[in-house]
Amino acid sequence: MRTLAKLTWVEIKLFIREPITVVFTIVLPLIFLFVMAGVFGNTPEIDPETGKEIFRGVGATDYYIPAYIGLVIASIGVVSLPVHLTAYRERGVLRRLRASSIPVWTVFGSQVVVSFAISILGTILLIATAIPAYDAALPESPVLVLAAFVLSVLSFSALGVLLGAILPTTRAAQGLGLILFFVMMILSGAGPPREVMTEAMHWISDATPLRYVILMLQDPWLGFGWNVQASLVVLGIMAMAVLLSARFFRWE
Amino acid sequence: MKHSDDTIDEMTAVIEVEHLRKTYGTTVAVADVSFHVNEGEIFGLLGPNGAGKTTAVECLQGLRRPDSGNLRVLGLDPQTEATTLRRRIGSQLQESALPDRIRVWEALDLFASVTPNSSDWQLLMEQWGLTDKRKASFSSLSGGQRQRLFVALALVNNPEVVFLDEMTTGLDPAARHVAWELVRAIRERGTTVLLVTHFMDEAEQLCDRVAVVDKGEIVALDSPQGLIATHASEIRVIFSTDRTDLSWLEKIPQVHQVERLGPRVEVEGSGPVLALVATALVEHGITPTDLRIEQPTLEDVFLRLTGHGVHD
Numbered sequence: 001m002r003t004l005a006k007l008t009w010v011e012i013k014l015f016i017r018e019p020i021t022v023v024f025t026i027v028l029p030l031i032f033l034f035v036m037a038g039v040f041g042n043t044p045e046i047d048p049e050t051g052k053e054i055f056r057g058v059g060a061t062d063y064y065i066p067a068y069i070g071l072v073i074a075s076i077g078v079v080s081l082p083v084h085l086t087a088y089r090e091r092g093v094l095r096r097l098r099a100s101s102i103p104v105w106t107v108f109g110s111q112v113v114v115s116f117a118i119s120i121l122g123t124i125l126l127i128a129t130a131i132p133a134y135d136a137a138l139p140e141s142p143v144l145v146l147a148a149f150v151l152s153v154l155s156f157s158a159l160g161v162l163l164g165a166i167l168p169t170t171r172a173a174q175g176l177g178l179i180l181f182f183v184m185m186i187l188s189g190a191g192p193p194r195e196v197m198t199e200a201m202h203w204i205s206d207a208t209p210l211r212y213v214i215l216m217l218q219d220p221w222l223g224f225g226w227n228v229q230a231s232l233v234v235l236g237i238m239a240m241a242v243l244l245s246a247r248f249f250r251w252e
Numbered sequence: 253m254k255h256s257d258d259t260i261d262e263m264t265a266v267i268e269v270e271h272l273r274k275t276y277g278t279t280v281a282v283a284d285v286s287f288h289v290n291e292g293e294i295f296g297l298l299g300p301n302g303a304g305k306t307t308a309v310e311c312l313q314g315l316r317r318p319d320s321g322n323l324r325v326l327g328l329d330p331q332t333e334a335t336t337l338r339r340r341i342g343s344q345l346q347e348s349a350l351p352d353r354i355r356v357w358e359a360l361d362l363f364a365s366v367t368p369n370s371s372d373w374q375l376l377m378e379q380w381g382l383t384d385k386r387k388a389s390f391s392s393l394s395g396g397q398r399q400r401l402f403v404a405l406a407l408v409n410n411p412e413v414v415f416l417d418e419m420t421t422g423l424d425p426a427a428r429h430v431a432w433e434l435v436r437a438i439r440e441r442g443t444t445v446l447l448v449t450h451f452m453d454e455a456e457q458l459c460d461r462v463a464v465v466d467k468g469e470i471v472a473l474d475s476p477q478g479l480i481a482t483h484a485s486e487i488r489v490i491f492s493t494d495r496t497d498l499s500w501l502e503k504i505p506q507v508h509q510v511e512r513l514g515p516r517v518e519v520e521g522s523g524p525v526l527a528l529v530a531t532a533l534v535e536h537g538i539t540p541t542d543l544r545i546e547q548p549t550l551e552d553v554f555l556r557l558t559g560h561g562v563h564d
Contacts, residue, residue, distance in 0.1 A: 092348035101338035
């Protein structure tokens with residue numbers, strides 16, 4: 001436990017010392033908030049052509065805040081965590097840790113705790129910006145949102161460990177991670193509202209984990225209650241990622 | 253161990269290797285290697301890069317699975333009891349690294365936390381000359397500083413056996429000598445040292461016994477002095493003279509060969525050849541001012557045993 005605590009603290013410091021990662025993970029969602037909230041405001045809107053509600057009938061800013069919290073979580077899971085782990089393997093850091101008898105669960109455990117720390121930081125920054133600047137609403141069901149948050153971070157951390165376990169090089173992790181990140185960002189609920197997307201876009205969106213994480217966070221946030229279906233999908237992804245990681249992880 | 257008694261050796265052997273073999277695909281890294289290391293010994297694996305030294309050591313650390321052979325370190329099986337074993341050994345690895353932005357003190361503090369009986373890492377930092385660099389990031393360290401940090405990390409858990417793999421590679425001559433002193437100091441604490449090196453002088457200076465490894469096999473195993481006595485006993489006595497007839501030198505029984513290159517004379521021989529040659533020279537009225545002796549080194553042993561130099 002002492003080693004886990006020390007390793008976690010070191011990893012948090014390492015994360016903060018990497019300015020590009022900090023900007024990408026925490027500042028990028030803030031920039032999107034600035035753009036989207038600036039363009040769409042926070043009043044519920046009707047699509048003038050179809051006469052239907054967009055943004056699920058709520059203000060755009062309220063719609064986007066839980067989505068951007070999901071984006072922070074996803075960014076850690078598909079970009080920073082896999083890149084970090086593959087670099088550790090490629091450079092012999094894992095080898096060094098293993099030779100000193102630092103167990104693999106400590107290495108993964110510290111990454112999960114770091115994911116939580118960064119996600120919480122990102123979330124606080126988003127809320128602290130959106131409420132005074134754009135008059136956004138606080139979550140309707142805070143306890144359910146918290147549960148969804150915990151589940152989301154665990155699930156994307158597991159996915160990140162899996163990508164780190166199966167991708168051979170840091171370059172591969174960077175390439176695939178960024179593609180996954182941007183596809184999910186645009187199509188899975190953090191980009192244009194779902195109501196204006198084509199059916200093909202919906203298919204892709206429905207195949208990405210971020211879609212379900214955002215639904216799971218958004219529903220209790222906006223007062224639609226707990227999304228059972230989305231939470232089951234997120235749980236399933238987590239279970240699959242844990243099993244496959246245990247099967248395919250290599251130290252070197 | 254002149255009067256080697258098998259039972260006593262068994263009791264004090266902290267590393268036992270019997271018929272270790274490890275291949276990577278069709279490449280044979282370690283063909284068939286057997287040796288044992290006694291408690292408190294500095295044992296060297298000496299050989300060129302690619303001889304299989306590192307692979308053998310990685311099998312002992314439980315980092316690689318051997319194809320066959322019996323291995324015991326501190327009485328433990330490196331494969332099935334790796335976790336217990338790694339807490340009792342220290343490893344300085346080739347081809348390993350730390351995160352770029354980790355600081356020296358953070359690394360020592362982290363690795364010290366693994367075992368409850370760790371030594372004082374502040375003291376280690378001091379001993380290995382890293383105190384000035386305590387807040388420096390790993391990526392800013394020079395090759396020598398990184399090497400010293402890795403050795404300090406290998407010692408931080410108070411190991412009973414420490415594996416040092418090419419410890420002085422990348423160190424300047426002064427730093428190498430400091431490192432040698434520290435290895436001797438490690439042994440003074442009662443820690444057994446397995447030293448992997450391709451430096452002849454390092455093996456000769458530090459090791460109690462040396463296994464000469466070439467192409468995945470041990471070609472000789474003895475103390476450095478023993479190896480030299482057995483495999484390269486020729487001593488060379490060198491001096492200059494303008495006298496042409498030196499046939500009387502060849503009559504000395506311990507002299508095997510006399511070679512001339514202009515005024516320079518090289519006499520090859522064994523045993524007390526220096527004293528005998530010197531006496532004969534004085535008797536014949538020759539008193540060269542440049543009379544000197546070249547002792548054979550492990551380099552000569554290596555050349556003799558393998559037919560190639562260590563850097564070939």
